[in-house]
Amino acid sequence: MAKSVKKIIPNVLVALMCLLYLFPIYLILTNSFKSRAEMYKNMVALPGKFSFKYYSSAIGKMNFATSLFNSVVITIVSITIIVVLSAMTAWMFVRSANKLSIALFSILVATMLIPFQTIMMPLMQEMNKIGKVTGLPMTDSIGGLIFMYIGFGAGMGVFLYHGFISSIPVSLEEAAIIDGCSVWTLFWKIVFPILKPTTMTLIILDVIWIWNDYLLPSLTLKSTANRTIPISTAKFFGQYTISWNEAMAALVITIIPVAIFYLAAQKYIVKGVAAGAVKG
Structure with a gap:
């Protein structure tokens, strides 16, 4: 009997922690169907009537189609470039292994430790200067935002790939070169496919980061015209009034795409992190 109780108690505690963790999601979902009066009456109770009118209202007010398009373009383009450049950079750092490579790798990893809040104002000043010098729109443009995401995402990408590539035998690459592979073919046909677990981990982490930023x-x-979904969602939180039911509906709409992606790719997270960061 005592052994059974010892087995049950941990399971009960885990279940309670899961319920506690999921409770905010429950509040967002249920209150997205309620009127303001019903929501203020009892936020925890289920809605008396499920109506999607607040979802349609939220979609109209936040200009959902344009915001969704901007978020998708920014996320896909940023992550594609981060993955390609980080993998190539990490591979060269590992295989060259000279003092310059070690120093550059250390600098990239160190950038992960700098809080964004400490550099956000100097960053905007520098982007304005770059825009004036080059004539390129670095602020209030999707291209400028993608450029900044690539810079901020490079450190973690190189760090994850560096650890995984260190575990790949050099003899495998030497055999490919002997068989006539060029450096370009060696990387894309031999090395990059092996990096799939780390690539999927990096994609998942960056999707969650960029999509919700x-x-x-x-x-x-x-x-x-350039606003992303998180920026459009903030429209419901005014200085004096907050349209809570529409805001909850907008948050649900915002969460759905990244939740679907995460559920489809979650099996790669533990595998990729263990194979990349730990082995490094």
């Missing part, structure tokens, strides 16, 4: 787009994007 509010601070950097709020500093960079000013025009309505």
